[in-house]
């Protein structure tokens with residue numbers, strides 16, 4: 001990747017169809033087209049209810065209310081109490097159909113390991129909704145100790161990075177594992193390893209510094225010039241939403257989140273009106289949709305996908321056929337990373353979701369408890385491979 005180019009314009013390219021041969025998937029792994037209508041095994045096309053399908057693009061102002069409403073799946077258990085049996089059957093059928101196109105990474109685990117057997121896995125993990133369950137209070141999105149142990153374990157065997165929309169310091173506080181690499185603010189704040197890679201070292205936004213343990217690291221902050229503007233916007237957004245009960249504004253360093261999860265649904269339109277209205281005066285910032293959150297971020301050509309590429313480069317894992325990057329994430333911002341892996345045919349994404357969604361991910365997992373199982377399975381598999389002498393030399 002040439003890190004010097006493509007740095008200023010916010011151009012998001014159209015997706016390119018997946019080439020099965022380029023990805024080099026085993027023949028029993030069927031590539032799919034996320035744009036194609038879902039189908040059942042009998043060949044009949046099933047309709048996924050529209051309201052359940054997330055849109056990938058930033059949403060224009062005239063549709064922001066729809067996007068705000070559709071931005072987070074209702075929790076399945078609660079939802080079942082309120083919907084009729086036939087609606088529930090329809091939803092379950094749509095989910096089953098979707099899972100056929102995006103197989104569970106647990107049931108297809110043997111496929112993943114067959115493909116990974118002679119490769120080095122690099123693992124990229126989103127935080128909220130992936131490693132920690134979605135909760136009402138963003139300050140209480142704690143990771144379970146079982147999850148922390150599993151992430152610690154997995155990082156012993158595979159280079160592992162967390163890429164979050166949160167500020168890097170906040171996600172670091174939640175995860176508290178020094179063996180990982182961290183990217184905050186949707187990849188706009190990366191602390192990665194020092195490696196004599198010219199493209200990383202020469203990048204104008206990359207400096208050498210030391211981490212909390214005094215280790216020399218690269219710090220990459222491509223949106224640093226936006227910091228004063230983001231702070232100004234943060235203060236103003238607090239001010240303009242202060243009378244809306246339940247609204248919460250979070251400073252994620254290079255991004256600002258306006259949460260409306262705890263706002264009465266009747267007031268969502270008001271939240272959107274105020275935020276989108278205010279942001280009209282900031283043409284260099286854009287508003288994107290997360291899970292019951294509006295996210296204000298700089299318009300630069302940088303996202304979680306670019307962060308994956310940057311980290312692979314920093315780790316010396318770019319341009320190598322023997323590396324398999326896997327990205328696990330649950331929301332729209334993770335789609336940039338899924339897209340990069342799909343289009344470069346290097347690795348694959350795993351979408352964490354209990355409902356069908358349009359996605360560039362190849363596999364799925366339903367929730368953080370399945371993510372936990374997946375991470376534990378990777379470690380078990382890696383240990384078993386290490387016990388087989390003929391594979392050992394090639395698998396490390």
Ligand SMILES: O=P(O)(O)OC[C@H]1O[C@H](O[C@H]2O[C@H](CO)[C@@H](O)[C@H](O)[C@H]2O)[C@H](O)[C@@H](O)[C@@H]1O
Pocket residue numbers: 126127128129133134135136137138139141163164165166250252257259261290291292293295331333
């Ligand atoms: O990239 P991520 O690590 O997934 O971060 C995305 C946003 O996550 C957080 O908000 C979400 O999780 C909260 C806690 O479960 C939940 O209350 C909220 O409704 C979700 O949107 C975080 O607070 C945001 O700042 C991140 O941008």
